[in-house]
Amino acid sequence: MIPKYIFPILLVVWAMVIFFFSSQTYEEQRITPFFAQFDTPYWYDRLAGISFMYGGAEVSARAAGVSGFLEFFIRKGAHLFIFFVFGLLTLGVWRHFVRNAVLSFSGALVCVLLYASADELHQKLTGGRTPLLQDVMLDTFGGLLGLFCFLMFNRWRKRRT
Numbered sequence: 001m002i003p004k005y006i007f008p009i010l011l012v013v014w015a016m017v018i019f020f021f022s023s024q025t026y027e028e029q030r031i032t033p034f035f036a037q038f039d040t041p042y043w044y045d046r047l048a049g050i051s052f053m054y055g056g057a058e059v060s061a062r063a064a065g066v067s068g069f070l071e072f073f074i075r076k077g078a079h080l081f082i083f084f085v086f087g088l089l090t091l092g093v094w095r096h097f098v099r100n101a102v103l104s105f106s107g108a109l110v111c112v113l114l115y116a117s118a119d120e121l122h123q124k125l126t127g128g129r130t131p132l133l134q135d136v137m138l139d140t141f142g143g144l145l146g147l148f149c150f151l152m153f154n155r156w157r158k159r160r161t
Contacts, residue, residue: 002092002096004096004097007089007092007093007096008093010089010092011086011089011090011092011093014082014085014086014089015086015115017082018082018083018086018115018119019119019122021082022119022122022123022126022129023122023126024126025126025127025128025129026128026129027128029075030071031071031074032065032067032068032071033067034067035066035067035068035070035071036067038066038067038070039065039066039067040066043061043066044061044062044066047060047061047066047069048061048062050069051063054072054132054134055130055132055133055134055135059072076138079135079138079139079142080138080139080141080142080145081142082139082142083112083116083138083139083140083141083142083143083146084142084143084145084146084149085146086112086115086142086143086146087108087109087112087142087143087144087145087146087147087150088146088147088149088150089146090108090111090112090143090146090147091104091105091108091146091147091150091151092150093108094107094108094111095150095154105147105151108143108147109140109143109144109147112139112140112143112144112146112147113136113140113143115139116135116136116139116140116143117136119136119139120132120133120135120136120139
């Protein structure tokens with residue numbers, strides 16, 4: 001049995017991690033120099049057919065370079081992962097204090113959405129960062145995946161006992 005105070009502590013620490021990353025400018029988080037080795041004709045040719053719009057801007061190797069294109073997916077994957085964990089922890093808190101499953105799930109989802117929105121607002125106040133509605137949606141989706149994984153793990157654990 002997990003003590004009641006563990007999830008709230010982990011959630012606060014994780015929220016602080018998210019806040020820390022949101023406080024950094026794009027230049028402080030930039031990883032394109034690491035991917036510069038992929039800015040070659042070989043990779044441009046392989047990625048030439050992939051292009052889509054995100055936040056009103058084209059995402060493609062042509063528009064951002066191969067390194068920028070790869071960085072886009074790493075950064076958006078980080079959004080998913082960070083809010084996946086946030087969703088897990090949020091539902092862990094709600095489930096310890098609210099026994100109604102629907103209410104705890106709904107409350108956790110609202111918390112994820114509100115924190116994702118607050119995170120983008122915080123980025124608006126941080127130099128060199130652009131708040132995007134698409135990122136709120138991506139963060140919320142990551143949190144929702146975390147909520148479902150929490151439920152699936154609990155269901156699996158209960159079946160084993």
